[in-house]
Amino acid sequence: MRVLVTGAGDYLGRRLLEALRLGLPAGTHILGIDRTAQPPLDGVTFLEVDPFEAGTLARAVAAFDPDIVFHLAALASVAQSSETPSYAWRADLLGTLTLAEAVAKTHAVLVFLSSTVVYGEAFRDRPRPDEGVTPRPDTISGRTKNACEYILRDVLAHAGVKHLVLRPSNYIGPGQSETFVVASFAAQIARIERGLAAASLDVGDLSAARDFFDVSDFTAACLRVIARVDALPDGAIFNVGSGVITSVAEILDALRTMTEATFTVRATPDRVRPQGVRSEGCDPAAFAAATGWQPAVPLTRSLAVILDEARARLD
Incomplete structure (x- = not known):
């Protein structure tokens, strides 16, 4: 088997590569591509490729001849996309289009990492939407992800190449950027x-609630996709998450129980998202039924590991 991962240098990309090399049979060929050079990883080959250079990307894909492609390259956070809208659209859409055109000339299956943020305003009516709910994105990140889903549907269907879409909720884990709320709390x-x-923690809207689940559970979901890829229908869309909505206040309360430090909380406007939807989750039942996947890491364990890693970085 030959597996290609785009966005190999991003947080999720690196963790997926680590999971693939440990979870796939010996002899599997794994290629990670990124626009910048990456530190070595046993069992993984890295290639520096600019996703905006269609010819270079097409040659790299053709030379590797993958069986399955995980397309992770994108701006990872809603905040980043909002701060750089032009780049967000260029990075997500052009990168996805050039990859789709390259994969369209192969026999590979493309798995696209979308996000539950595509549901947007639909969360108001269904805080835990299933895949039958029509996306109504209300952020740049949600709109670009949703547009990429259409790009893949059009380009790959025309070429007769199979693709799948995964819409994960809020994955968390050690080493994640402080632009994400759990990592920010742990580092502070x-x-x-x-x-x-100072003994003061900067926070945003503590009433906001999300479906938080461990990044290792998401990489396990990707391994389940590989195991069941032939049985999954072309163009299938799957939510991936815990199915449980937890408020940011509950996250903070759980972290308080894991430290002897005392601190006050200070709300800062720059940490509050501009949109009004506050409760966002998902119904992952369809993915569980199709693959047998279930999240295995309790939220409290994830939080403890994240906090311990934040402490270790200060040593």
């Missing part, structure tokens, strides 16, 4: 414990 607490910061 770790600095407060060491006396490196």
